[in-house]
Amino acid sequence: MGEKLSTSLAKALFAEFFCTLFFVYLATSAVTSGCRTGDSARESGNNPNLTGNVIPGNCFLASSNLLGIAIAFGGSIAIFVYAAASFSGGHLNPAVSVAFWMSGKISAMRAILYVVFQCLGACTGSALVLAIDHIGYMAALGASNRLNTGINPANAWAAETILTCVLVFTVFAATDTTRSSSSGHLSVLAPFAIGLAVLLAHLVAVPIDGCSINPARSFGVAAVSHDWTHQWIFWVGPIGGGICAAAIYGILSAQNDKDEKLQSDLEEQQPTLRMPKYAGAAGVSVKQTNRAVAGAGVV
Template sequence: MGLLHETKAPGGAWSLLAAGLAEFFCTAAFLFIATGTVTSGCHTADTARQSGATDQELETVEPGACFLGSTNLLNIAMAFGLSIFVLVYAAASFSGGHLNPAITIAMFLTSRVSLVRAAVYIICQLAGAIVGSALVRAADPNGFKAALGAANRLNTWANVGTGLGVELILTAIFVFIVFAAVDKKRGAHSAHMPVLAPLAIGIVVFLCHLVAVPIDGCSVNPARSFGTAVVARTWAHHWIFWVGPIVGGAAAGLLYEALAYRAPLFGGPVEEQGREPGTSPAGPQEYTV
């Protein structure tokens, strides 16, 4: 099937619309829950004091004073990991549950989604991220201001090389785990794995945030960074949160493709297996969570 054609996809235009809406809604929900945890955490007594609010009133603190630091690190990491777990599970039957342009691009480069579907997914993910972040600002304007919307930015001690390297490496690990978790061929050899795929994805997101929140707030998802940047109007070093995840994710996806479909476990080279992208009920992609 050509990567530019959607007409052969099961369900046609309706399948694509439903998938795009699922990506939009679940990405918006992800931003609201995950970044909302950051902004609401700014109201806790210890974090408020560290932000310069002597009486837990955040109205007068400097924007961004409540950084995604170590005080609430475990809460933040759990919010990101668990929200991805449940929302990937919710979106899986519609779109495959990408919720992340880095994953969508990796899926496109390995012929799991068409160019048209990849473009629709990314547009919906970015739009959903903006809406989710805007809802956080509407619900908690003082916490949003104190945390600068939980926007990704380098901590004072971190440099560009550190941020870019961490985002690239963590996204590569993340995307490799995603590919392994949702691989049907792999699932044929371990039938219980597809059931655990959303959990595995949520756990790796949790682990990534434990590592990178104190460095740059942890992105591994350009939509997450873009949505908060648009609403908070902060663009410092924003390119890091596109280049790192996309390069790392693409490299991991291509590596998985090269390794998995040349491994004896999977029956040899891909051309000998009759693999055809577009056989999934979710549309023109072979694998879905």
């Protein structure tokens, strides 16, 4: 476990808690606010003046505002990854924390504590949405993850695994500061890249199962809405995808290190011809130019 509770660790845990809280609150509020329409209230059975089939949560999985929901999730995660980065690394997702532990980037104790505080933050964020917008929350079932009509568990599991693998691979690539020495990589753009990956994942998977790719987000909403249907998919899929991403990026990084070492060895064995650097016009003074002209015999 190898890590003592320190001030920096405490700050990291609070950052994971509050930023996950704000992320879940903003992202799921975008869903529930869109479900406060007459059709949605009719579907959820929350408006006594309307009649119809009671289908709680249908307005989320079959939402016509798919792009808006995707932007809400992607934009929210980009903002709060940026906010938490200097304190905790900005994981906000158990799949990311487990992948970082598997790669040896954080200790087992830190990974476990991150997951606990992420789940607590998600529960609190979902509870705030319920307290503020009860009708919208019930119409959308809090934006809980569950399988849409015609989707079987294997389909959802595969989608969650693949999309989380894409997300976590993006996290590894975007936050790898060692790449900046050999490429144009800019780690300052990491939150933007991560948010864009989340946005694209939601465009793909909201019609399938509401798109989790984050076990804390699924757990927090399920705990408040009491909808635990197929909850295992939203843990096994994302964590499995995160581990796959860690393995893939580890292989690529190891190969890259081998290539760089081989290149370095070749450069040491074969001395290169050093050419004088060209200073350009800015490196030539007026006096030097006059001397050169006078030496050429030009009056």
